[in-house]
Amino acid sequence: MEKIAKPGVKAPTRDAEATRNSILDAAEQEFAKVGLWGARTESIAARTGVTKAMIHYYFENKENLYKAVMERLIAKRRADLDSLCVDDLSPTDAVSAVVRNLLASIIQNPNVGSLMLLEALQNEGRYYMETSVGSLYGPLIESLKRGMQSGEFAQGDVVHVTANVVGMCVFYVIARDNLKSLWPEGTDLLSNEMCQAHIDSCLKMTLAAIK
Amino acid sequence: MEKIAKPGVKAPTRDAEATRNSILDAAEQEFAKVGLWGARTESIAARTGVTKAMIHYYFENKENLYKAVMERLIAKRRADLDSLCVDDLSPTDAVSAVVRNLLASIIQNPNVGSLMLLEALQNEGRYYMETSVGSLYGPLIESLKRGMQSGEFAQGDVVHVTANVVGMCVFYVIARDNLKSLWPEGTDLLSNEMCQAHIDSCLKMTLAAIK
DNA sequence: GTCTATATACAGATAGAC
DNA sequence: GTCTATCTGTATATAGAC
Numbered sequence: 001m002e003k004i005a006k007p008g009v010k011a012p013t014r015d016a017e018a019t020r021n022s023i024l025d026a027a028e029q030e031f032a033k034v035g036l037w038g039a040r041t042e043s044i045a046a047r048t049g050v051t052k053a054m055i056h057y058y059f060e061n062k063e064n065l066y067k068a069v070m071e072r073l074i075a076k077r078r079a080d081l082d083s084l085c086v087d088d089l090s091p092t093d094a095v096s097a098v099v100r101n102l103l104a105s106i107i108q109n110p111n112v113g114s115l116m117l118l119e120a121l122q123n124e125g126r127y128y129m130e131t132s133v134g135s136l137y138g139p140l141i142e143s144l145k146r147g148m149q150s151g152e153f154a155q156g157d158v159v160h161v162t163a164n165v166v167g168m169c170v171f172y173v174i175a176r177d178n179l180k181s182l183w184p185e186g187t188d189l190l191s192n193e194m195c196q197a198h199i200d201s202c203l204k205m206t207l208a209a210i211k
Numbered sequence: 212m213e214k215i216a217k218p219g220v221k222a223p224t225r226d227a228e229a230t231r232n233s234i235l236d237a238a239e240q241e242f243a244k245v246g247l248w249g250a251r252t253e254s255i256a257a258r259t260g261v262t263k264a265m266i267h268y269y270f271e272n273k274e275n276l277y278k279a280v281m282e283r284l285i286a287k288r289r290a291d292l293d294s295l296c297v298d299d300l301s302p303t304d305a306v307s308a309v310v311r312n313l314l315a316s317i318i319q320n321p322n323v324g325s326l327m328l329l330e331a332l333q334n335e336g337r338y339y340m341e342t343s344v345g346s347l348y349g350p351l352i353e354s355l356k357r358g359m360q361s362g363e364f365a366q367g368d369v370v371h372v373t374a375n376v377v378g379m380c381v382f383y384v385i386a387r388d389n390l391k392s393l394w395p396e397g398t399d400l401l402s403n404e405m406c407q408a409h410i411d412s413c414l415k416m417t418l419a420a421i422k
Numbered sequence: 423g424t425c426t427a428t429a430t431a432c433a434g435a436t437a438g439a440c
Numbered sequence: 441g442t443c444t445a446t447c448t449g450t451a452t453a454t455a456g457a458c
Contacts, residue, residue, distance in 0.1 A: 014441050034333055038249035041434060051443060056435060114332050117386055121325050122245055125388035133392045141393070154419075159393050160383070160412035167382020168375045175328055175378070177336035181344045182352070182370050201371035208365075209416035225423050252452065262425060267453060 022048045032111035035118035091147030113174040153210045233259045243322035246329040297350045302358030324385040364421045
């Protein structure tokens with residue numbers, strides 16, 4: 001006879017991979033909000049439905065959990081970028097593609113931006129560097145370089161331009177709770193319409209700024 | 212006979228205003244790094260040289276201290292902006308002036324950017340709104356509007372453009388610890404030369420993007 | 423006004439039952 | 441694999457001496 005859980009109480013799943021992932025998901029949320037040091041394992045556990053003992057069982061301690069979250073995020077982002085094959089595109093198309101891709105990724109999961117920014121603010125990029133940042137900016141840098149060399153883009157400091165383009169794309173999403181008062185009360189800055197407007201604005205401004 | 216402090220031990224200053232300000236300064240540093248919830252009063256006290264009991268004496272609790280820090284910062288920023296009198300300038304000059312002013316302010320004290328961003332991430336802008344954000348973006352918004360109406364600037368969504376310009380200026384400073392790997396090892400992103408390059412890049416890109 | 427000492431609460435981490 | 445109970449350290453905040 002099958003073992004039945006008490007009424008109202010969720011039966012333990014006993015699925016290692018599922019539990020591990022749900023902890024990672026919950027931790028991503030928590031870390032994206034308050035960073036490594038502000039995060040509470042208790043609060044992460046509460047989001048998952050398992051107890052905090054499980055966090056130590058799977059990740060040993062909070063710091064390791066944080067590393068795992070960062071690694072998962074960065075790996076996904078890099079795979080995303082690789083799939084673009086920007087080298088096969090004209091400089092203008094390549095820049096557009098990278099900007100679109102960055103925006104899509106950060107809008108679909110705003111935690112990406114928050115986590116990386118908190119990492120810079122709180123840990124001086126310690127955990128970010130370990131997995132080599134450069135590659136996340138590489139495609140944009142290379143595309144801008146090509147465009148400047150071919151004369152398609154105006155001359156300028158490639159790396160500063162790169163940082164500024166990323167900042168333009170990212171800021172709206174991560175600072176949205178401060179910015180929201182600039183729009184009529186109740187506007188959802190992450191709604192489809194608002195995001196589309198942001199994407200349009202970023203693309204237009206980026207291309208105008210580099211041409 | 213004058214009372215002498217024990218050798219090696221600093222004599223208590225007993226200057227209320229000075230103590231209060233030094234607590235605010237230290238708190239600004241700490242909050243800018245880890246935000247309201249990550250901050251430790253002990254750590255704030257350690258930076259000041261007074262004990263944490265003083266924090267409660269002057270501000271009652273950590274939350275009030277945080278509010279005081281935010282208010283001081285925003286008041287300063289607003290005064291800064293008011294002194295520009297952007298309405299007396301042409302749209303182009305006005306935008307340049309605001310951008311220069313924003314950059315100067317955030318470079319001189321990077322805590323401004325960090326604090327406001329952490330506020331958005333961690334508190335949904337709760338403590339920021341209280342002191343009415345809109346006025347900090349007002350001058351830039353109005354200048355852009357004027358420029359678009361006069362035909363000096365291209366048409367576009369004024370508020371999105373505003374947010375994007377601010378993001379472009381701010382991101383470099385607050386995310387510098389992540390970005391630093393894009394430059395040769397050891398480069399100080401807040402050095403005079405690097406800041407000047409950032410300012411140049413922002414001004415050039417902003418004006419190109421809105422024209 | 424500033425300190426030391428302490429009350430009280432809560433966090434991260436472990437032990438051991440199931 | 442998951443839970444409950446608990447140990448240990450540390451945080452905010454208070455009390456009271458100076």
